[in-house]
């Protein structure tokens with residue numbers, strides 16, 4: 001996952017011709033929502049996904065139809081049944097994860113059968129959920145020990161993963177599982193409050209830790225964090241970590257000194273592993289993984305367009321709405337996203353309307369033809385954002 005600081009997003013579509021092209025694009029592409037996921041992960045800081053009227057239900061209908069015509073391609077629940085606790089599965093469904101992505105379909109059976117794994121698939125293909133489901137299949141919430149560790153290169157990525165892990169951990173316990181304790185997830189990220197984490201680790205170690213290698217190494221060396229009970233070790237963006245000479249020695253130590261690959265399942269995830277055969281060989285040789293490590297390589301997302309056009313327009317503040325309008329009217333995109341900078345404190349204090357409201361009002365009043373405009377905000381409910389849209393134009397709209 002990657003992030004950027006865009007605060008609010010407007011999604012636009014032309015209303016009238018919306019349903020037909022949208023529907024035919026959905027039908028042509030196997031998994032269009034993954035493209036959207038990529039966009040949202042790349043450009044928003046709280047993995048905003050969003051929904052156009054009916055697009056989600058259309059997608060689900062299409063997936064169900066596909067599953068039937070393919071003589072039953074399994075649902076996420078079917079793949080996870082007997083491995084992932086029922087309350088976590090219910091939570092998955094509550095937030096709309098019903099159909100596995102390609103990487104989930106391929107990797108989960110491998111992981112549930114106990115193999116180590118190199119998850120090699122594009123950004124936004126669903127790797128995070130894949131290894132989190134493995135983790136939830138392995139950890140015991142009643143046990144007070146660190147049982148799963150996810151190592152990430154950056155604080156931002158760590159925060160996003162922690163959010164998804166906690167979202168699954170928020171599973172409600174029902175029936176016989178009522179007695180079950182909930183899963184605890186600690187974010188041990190550079191720039192965080194290490195002193196608070198130390199007390200937490202001593203008092204009641206969390207089941208899952210998401211950590212950057214710097215903070216992690218400090219606590220491992222001081223033996224405040226212990227990995228004796230580690231069941232799953234995930235190294236996300238592994239190519240990135242191995243490229244950084246500062247982090248590589250700590251990473252090697254983590255992989256071999258603090259826990260043994262024979263006592264845990266090890267998962268390496270990345271969108272790009274240049275020499276994957278060499279990397280797999282190293283994993284086995286160096287005892288980072290067991291000898292049965294499986295390289296799951298999934299690369300079936302719609303390709304990038306053959307060419308990308310970039311335009312950079314400089315204009316006076318007063319003219320910018322008008323410039324945006326002329327861009328829209330000359331491009332005539334079927335759909336697009338407009339990223340709008342956050343309102344300044346000064347503008348808030350002077351009682352001005354938020355920048356997004358001003359853009360929406362202006363476009364509604366001035367666009368010739370019909371436009372569907374949605375405002376996507378950070379505090380939107382996960383469900384209302386989790387859906388699909390294919391977008392062919394992005395507008396960044398900043399002061």
Ligand SMILES: Nc1ncnc2c1ncn2[C@@H]1O[C@H](COP(=O)(O)OP(=O)(O)OP(=O)(O)O)[C@@H](O)[C@H]1O
Pocket residue numbers: 001002037038041047049076096097098099100101104121122123124125126127128129130270271
């Ligand atoms: N089975 C699914 N159904 C619907 N949405 C999904 C599913 N799996 C993942 N997603 C959504 O797709 C988006 C991308 O998933 P995820 O972050 O796991 O991808 P990733 O491969 O880890 O990306 P990166 O390489 O950037 O880390 C997320 O917003 C996630 O909520």
